[in-house]
Amino acid sequence: MDSKCIHPLLEDNSPFIPKLQRIVERFKKALLNVEIKHTFYVISKLTHERDHVRVILESNVGDEILHEFLSTQQRSYDNRMHTQQRTIGAKLNRLIAQTSAYYDATPSLNEKAVTNATNLSVPIEMQTLLSLGPKFALPTNERCPNAFYHFIADIESILNQSPDKSVQDRNRCQVVTHIQNHLARNKSDSYQAPVQKFCEQAVKITRRFLAEHDNVIALESDKGKRMVIMYREQYDTKMLALLNDDTYKVVPRDPTSKFQTHNNNIIKRLLDLHLIDAPTYRKLKTTTSICPRIYGQPKAHKPDLPLRPVVPNMTSPTYHLSKYIASILKQSSRGQFNITDSFDFVNHINRVTLPQGYVLVSFDVVSLFTNIPKDLVIRDIITNWDDIQQATNICLDLLLEMVEFCLDTSYFCFRNKFYIQTFGTAMGSPLSPILADIVMDSLLHTVNRLVPYPMPVLKKYVDDLILALPEDKIHEVLDIFNGYNPHLQFTVEKESNNKLPFLDTLITRHEDQTLSTSWYSKPIASGRLMNFHSFHPTTMKINIASNYIDRDNNQTYDQSPITTQLSSPVSQPSSCHQHSSTTSPQHQMDPNSINSATANMTSAPNSISIQNPHLPTQTAYKSIPFIPQLTTNIAHCLKIDYPQVKDPVPITHH
Numbered sequence: 001m002d003s004k005c006i007h008p009l010l011e012d013n014s015p016f017i018p019k020l021q022r023i024v025e026r027f028k029k030a031l032l033n034v035e036i037k038h039t040f041y042v043i044s045k046l047t048h049e050r051d052h053v054r055v056i057l058e059s060n061v062g063d064e065i066l067h068e069f070l071s072t073q074q075r076s077y078d079n080r081m082h083t084q085q086r087t088i089g090a091k092l093n094r095l096i097a098q099t100s101a102y103y104d105a106t107p108s109l110n111e112k113a114v115t116n117a118t119n120l121s122v123p124i125e126m127q128t129l130l131s132l133g134p135k136f137a138l139p140t141n142e143r144c145p146n147a148f149y150h151f152i153a154d155i156e157s158i159l160n161q162s163p164d165k166s167v168q169d170r171n172r173c174q175v176v177t178h179i180q181n182h183l184a185r186n187k188s189d190s191y192q193a194p195v196q197k198f199c200e201q202a203v204k205i206t207r208r209f210l211a212e213h214d215n216v217i218a219l220e221s222d223k224g225k226r227m228v229i230m231y232r233e234q235y236d237t238k239m240l241a242l243l244n245d246d247t248y249k250v251v252p253r254d255p256t257s258k259f260q261t262h263n264n265n266i267i268k269r270l271l272d273l274h275l276i277d278a279p280t281y282r283k284l285k286t287t288t289s290i291c292p293r294i295y296g297q298p299k300a301h302k303p304d305l306p307l308r309p310v311v312p313n314m315t316s317p318t319y320h321l322s323k324y325i326a327s328i329l330k331q332s333s334r335g336q337f338n339i340t341d342s343f344d345f346v347n348h349i350n351r352v353t354l355p356q357g358y359v360l361v362s363f364d365v366v367s368l369f370t371n372i373p374k375d376l377v378i379r380d381i382i383t384n385w386d387d388i389q390q391a392t393n394i395c396l397d398l399l400l401e402m403v404e405f406c407l408d409t410s411y412f413c414f415r416n417k418f419y420i421q422t423f424g425t426a427m428g429s430p431l432s433p434i435l436a437d438i439v440m441d442s443l444l445h446t447v448n449r450l451v452p453y454p455m456p457v458l459k460k461y462v463d464d465l466i467l468a469l470p471e472d473k474i475h476e477v478l479d480i481f482n483g484y485n486p487h488l489q490f491t492v493e494k495e496s497n498n499k500l501p502f503l504d505t506l507i508t509r510h511e512d513q514t515l516s517t518s519w520y521s522k523p524i525a526s527g528r529l530m531n532f533h534s535f536h537p538t539t540m541k542i543n544i545a546s547n548y549i550d551r552d553n554n555q556t557y558d559q560s561p562i563t564t565q566l567s568s569p570v571s572q573p574s575s576c577h578q579h580s581s582t583t584s585p586q587h588q589m590d591p592n593s594i595n596s597a598t599a600n601m602t603s604a605p606n607s608i609s610i611q612n613p614h615l616p617t618q619t620a621y622k623s624i625p626f627i628p629q630l631t632t633n634i635a636h637c638l639k640i641d642y643p644q645v646k647d648p649v650p651i652t653h654h
Helices: 017-060 063-097 124-131 146-159 165-188 194-212 232-243 256-272 278-284 319-332 342-349 374-383 385-391 396-408 432-450 471-482 538-555 563-567 574-587 591-599 630-638
Strands: 114-116 216-220 227-231 248-251 295-298 307-310 358-365 411-414 417-421 458-461 464-470 490-494 499-502 505-509 515-519
Touching (some): 124 227, 146 630, 227 232, 232 307, 256 278, 256 396, 319 432, 374 385, 374 396, 374 432, 515 538
Antiparallel strands (some): 216 227, 358 490, 505 515
């Protein structure tokens, strides 16, 4: 069916043509489904007739004659089936070969996303694979069963949401059937898409290269979404230089057991004092703690690639206790100067008109987390106790003891040596951001009183500040900030040509002192979001593109549609000019998907689910690994008995 015959019904350039195209595509699929169902009906009918004829033959013909006849028929059937399979297979391969160049394409190299700090020649396949980033999903198959192990474990977590064992068993059987059919179908299907072949080859080449050069490592940079290839010895030297600072102290043995015992004693006291309930006690108690391992992320935008230390605290004894304390402090944090995100900042700044002689500047704290003095944390918690005690029934002394314990037990290991952080808060602890926020709030309140002139703009996002100051008073204010505490030191960035970047926006100060914003990407950015060839749900890829477009539209004061940038290389919105030259080749987004996404950005329908009154109605969010076709089939099969379970990234048919 050709959709062109319907287009004359609409005016030229009608906004409903894309909608009509989607209706026609759905009709084609529906018609194909009817044909398939009819074919199965015919097969079933012929099978029934065959069985009936066989019964008649068995009752009228001898066994030897019947056996010879059936064998002859089976050989004839097998020969015709083999010939038909070859014909259909050849036709399928021709159709695949005739598919558009986009679907036959493989990921291309994003040179900005890979920094080679060695003098080795790195294979182009390895560079391309690394440029895709750690969030690129590789294809799954039965030879790599790890994805299926996680898949089954997550399915079991969903099945356990129902208290009815019969419901669990029924759905478990359906899931097993789907998995078996999926494995059998993939085993019989020898075709591999070009992107699958590329991924398998690139992974093999990368593993072989790293095995042959065991002195080379690949790391993700701290900013810019880049991958850095460097020598292991160079990495170790930089890490040891960081750890030789007075901030860290070597300890002779692993203190995990001692810290775990102390942590559980504090939690037991909270339970005995009836300050927490039994479920919270079980959640905060830990018995399987492991010493965290520090690692460094190269700062690829700086010369000599200095490292940013990161300590993943998920396995430490105090991780859950730190999260619990952070949840209490967050409830009481008012954040007068806080910016929640760039959208909040844009809504605020676009309404501001600066006094004459004022300019915008940004202050940045040097290594905020590792430079927060413990005495400032304690002092500021005491100062804000009237607000904090509204969120907890824990007394001040006990809360301070818990905070000090979490600060004093910031530890990690590197190359079989154990270190304790003697100053500041750990990069990676869930308690660090809120403590930094409390200290910075106190600093800004103090500085705001000390500065002798009004500051119409004074906002912060973690360790980044933006201020509006008289042009000749910038360094005077900077000295006030740096005089607050010797450990908290600030650097300044001034306007350039009346423009100042902040977060992912570019602020422009006009001649009449009004401000406007536009979307901004830093020069260090690789331009990588997610390559469209990644084996993620199509809905997720389209949502990424839609959010990218939405971010530009909402952060640009003088709105211009970003869709022009994505469809035409000639006309581009100014706010995305830096990104426009790299969006298409690096992300390789399907233009049809983008057009569909942009057409539906303002009219996306609400999802509707059928509720079973005999099941819990409280929504539970569960995710399962995405395996093409299999995940979709199982997600739809579980909807009937588990309507209350939602996927954070909904899976839909395409």
